[in-house]
Amino acid sequence: xxxxAEGSPPEGSQIEGSQIEGSQIEGSQxxxxxxxxxxxxxxxxxxxxxxxxxxxxxxxDKSLLVGKNGKPYLSLRLADxxxxxxxxxxxxxxxxxxxxxxxxxxxxxGQVQTFQGRRQVVVHRLEKALPEEFDMADFVVRSARDxxxxxxxxxRVAEAVEDRNIRQLTLDVLNDADxxxxxxxxxxxxxxxxxxxxxxxEHTLSICGLMRAxxxxxxxxxxxxxxxxxxxGAIFHDIGKIWELDIDRGIGYTxxxxxxxHMVMAVELVEKKASRILGFPEELKDLLKHIILSHHGRxxxxxxxxxxxxxxxxxxxxxxxxxKVNTIDAFMRSERASGDRWSRFNQLFERYFFxxx
Ligand SMILES: [Fe+2]
Ligand SMILES: [Fe+2]
Numbered sequence: 001x002x003x004x005a006e007g008s009p010p011e012g013s014q015i016e017g018s019q020i021e022g023s024q025i026e027g028s029q030x031x032x033x034x035x036x037x038x039x040x041x042x043x044x045x046x047x048x049x050x051x052x053x054x055x056x057x058x059x060x061d062k063s064l065l066v067g068k069n070g071k072p073y074l075s076l077r078l079a080d081x082x083x084x085x086x087x088x089x090x091x092x093x094x095x096x097x098x099x100x101x102x103x104x105x106x107x108x109x110g111q112v113q114t115f116q117g118r119r120q121v122v123v124h125r126l127e128k129a130l131p132e133e134f135d136m137a138d139f140v141v142r143s144a145r146d147x148x149x150x151x152x153x154x155x156r157v158a159e160a161v162e163d164r165n166i167r168q169l170t171l172d173v174l175n176d177a178d179x180x181x182x183x184x185x186x187x188x189x190x191x192x193x194x195x196x197x198x199x200x201x202e203h204t205l206s207i208c209g210l211m212r213a214x215x216x217x218x219x220x221x222x223x224x225x226x227x228x229x230x231x232x233g234a235i236f237h238d239i240g241k242i243w244e245l246d247i248d249r250g251i252g253y254t255x256x257x258x259x260x261x262h263m264v265m266a267v268e269l270v271e272k273k274a275s276r277i278l279g280f281p282e283e284l285k286d287l288l289k290h291i292i293l294s295h296h297g298r299x300x301x302x303x304x305x306x307x308x309x310x311x312x313x314x315x316x317x318x319x320x321x322x323x324k325v326n327t328i329d330a331f332m333r334s335e336r337a338s339g340d341r342w343s344r345f346n347q348l349f350e351r352y353f354f355x356x357x
């Protein structure tokens with residue numbers, strides 16, 4: 001347990017809590033028990049001050065903390081496809097803590113309160129939700145862009161590749177039925193950036209666009225670099241994520257993903273598809289594999305090799321840029337809903353963000 005400055009219950013919540021003491025235990029019977037018949041889904045986005053909360057949410061970031069009064073409490077986030085909101089459990093904390101883990105779907109009864117200018121759900125009752133009590137589609141976040149349109153755009157990018165071998169390899173991969181089906185839904189990450197269905201296509205196309213602009217800019221400045229390598233890197237660097245990540249119950253890692261990782265799987269894909277292209281140069285294959293293997297930039301970030309030529313360096317740098325822009329933008333947009341001038345502390349970037357800029 002850690003202590004936390006936010007660990008004081010908002011006014012009034014103890015009184016409400018004491019009325020329902022002992023009622024959070026799973027399976028307990030009383031008139032306050034949330035009905036098992038699923039009511040219409042209540043979305044996080046629509047929750048407003050003083051509103052009663054009753055529904056299924058995805059539990060995230062659960063932690064057991066100690067308040068200023070020395071009493072333990074549970075802090076968590078309730079999430080669905082529309083967003084997430086802070087929640088607190090003040091009573092029967094140890095028992096409730098045993099009922100669920102982060103990542104579980106939970107049925108919650110509580111009330112929205114405002115604490116330090118932010119919405120917070122004070123949870124009165126909580127239990128694990130049964131599979132028939134929710135529709136997974138309510139919890140799956142999708143790209144705002146149409147996946148088929150993104151796929152068509154990516155194929156146009158691939159067709160414009162000048163190098164015959166790289167173009168053939170790229171088109172063979174994108175037209176592979178298994179790759180295509182997976183790419184249409186794949187997220188780019190489990191959490192953090194583009195962590196939603198279609199996120200990988202969005203991330204890939206974004207990098208393709210940046211690569212064209214960067215190439216035009218630096219070539220005009222006299223730099224020597226091949227656009228085909230940059231576009232290859234954009235399309236292939238994370239393509240292994242279509243097998244690394246599983247989207248059946250939220251976003252998680254597959255066994256293959258845990259054992260091999262997306263870089264190795266992308267290199268295997270290049271090896272398999274390039275071996276079917278007559279006369280595919282061996283050295284070109286090695287350069288392309290290097291772009292994939294070095295794209296995390298540093299050994300401590302999971303790349304077995306650091307980038308050893310300009311295009312490989314640019315793929316790593318632009319990948320990092322695009323993922324950070326997506327992460328900060330999504331964080332700031334969700335934080336602006338609070339109306340505050342400053343965001344909450346962002347653990348990943350280790351700073352507060354100024355929301356009125
Ligand atoms: Fe990656
Ligand atoms: Fe990436």
